[in-house]
Amino acid sequence: MEMEIKSLQNLREIHKPMEITYEQRLQRFVDKFNEEEGDLTDYDCRKCRNKGVVAIIEDGIEKHRDCECMAIRKSLRLIKKSGLGHLLKMCTFESYDAEEPWQQQIKEKAQVFIKSKNKVFFIGGQVGAGKTHICTAIVGKFLQTSKAARYMMWRDVSTRLKAVVTTDEYSKQLDDFKRVEILYIDDLFKTEQGKFPTAADVNIAFELLNYRYNNELITIISSEKTVDEILEIDEACGSRIVQRAGEFCFNISKDTSKNMRLKGGLKK
Numbered sequence: 001m002e003m004e005i006k007s008l009q010n011l012r013e014i015h016k017p018m019e020i021t022y023e024q025r026l027q028r029f030v031d032k033f034n035e036e037e038g039d040l041t042d043y044d045c046r047k048c049r050n051k052g053v054v055a056i057i058e059d060g061i062e063k064h065r066d067c068e069c070m071a072i073r074k075s076l077r078l079i080k081k082s083g084l085g086h087l088l089k090m091c092t093f094e095s096y097d098a099e100e101p102w103q104q105q106i107k108e109k110a111q112v113f114i115k116s117k118n119k120v121f122f123i124g125g126q127v128g129a130g131k132t133h134i135c136t137a138i139v140g141k142f143l144q145t146s147k148a149a150r151y152m153m154w155r156d157v158s159t160r161l162k163a164v165v166t167t168d169e170y171s172k173q174l175d176d177f178k179r180v181e182i183l184y185i186d187d188l189f190k191t192e193q194g195k196f197p198t199a200a201d202v203n204i205a206f207e208l209l210n211y212r213y214n215n216e217l218i219t220i221i222s223s224e225k226t227v228d229e230i231l232e233i234d235e236a237c238g239s240r241i242v243q244r245a246g247e248f249c250f251n252i253s254k255d256t257s258k259n260m261r262l263k264g265g266l267k268k
């Protein structure tokens with residue numbers, strides 16, 4: 001008889017509701033929210049499980065914050081819109097045909113650049129030398145490491161900016177390109193029918209390059225012009241490229257003999 005009472009007592013102990021503190025309950029809510037799967041596509045983020053939002057505890061209450069992946073999602077959207085989307089799939093380091101030694105060198109250097117402290121990768125010169133391919137491969141790698149990037153097709157964007165130069169839109173539109181973590185400027189100073197860039201072109205380039213120089217932001221630049229030609233167009237723009245690129249400044253000579261010349265940007 002005594003035994004039975006005892007076991008009944010044990011049973012009650014086991015079924016006694018567990019007491020948890022307010023903090024523990026809060027933590028459970030936050031964990032439960034963070035474990036739920038969301039339905040955002042394009043990029044798989046394990047931090048927010050594709051909800052775009054993460055729950056945190058701050059000052060004893062549950063708060064919701066935008067996840068870091070939102071910046072990446074935004075850059076992917078913009079890149080898709082800009083037309084670089086399909087290029088990103090095609091133009092990778094793996095698909096870059098490095099037949100010539102100089103191509104092999106550029107490919108190796110581009111891969112080193114991603115891990116280096118240098119802020120500018122410049123490749124200028126001969127048309128059709130795979131400049132866009134190598135620059136796009138760099139952008140793709142940065143996107144994989146959760147960096148936000150934007151693509152700027154120089155001629156299109158500069159034409160658009162020049163059309164709004166006297167309005168508030170100008171600085172608003174330019175700001176996006178100035179401040180983004182990674183900027184890829186494709187075909188810098190390309191003009192219609194090979195005309196010499198105007199003062200307005202140079203102004204845009206300087207505003208961009210100077211801001212990114214001062215804030216040590218990563219800029220990838222391709223151009224049909226060599227860095228010497230850019231220095232001739234505007235020394236302030238050219239010198240900022242040369243300084244921040246250091247050993248990552250490549251100029252492919254324009255002679256058709258395919259005797260490609262590589263030169264580090266050490267010109268002072």
Ligand SMILES: [Zn+2]
Binds near residue numbers: 067068
């Ligand atoms: Zn996320």
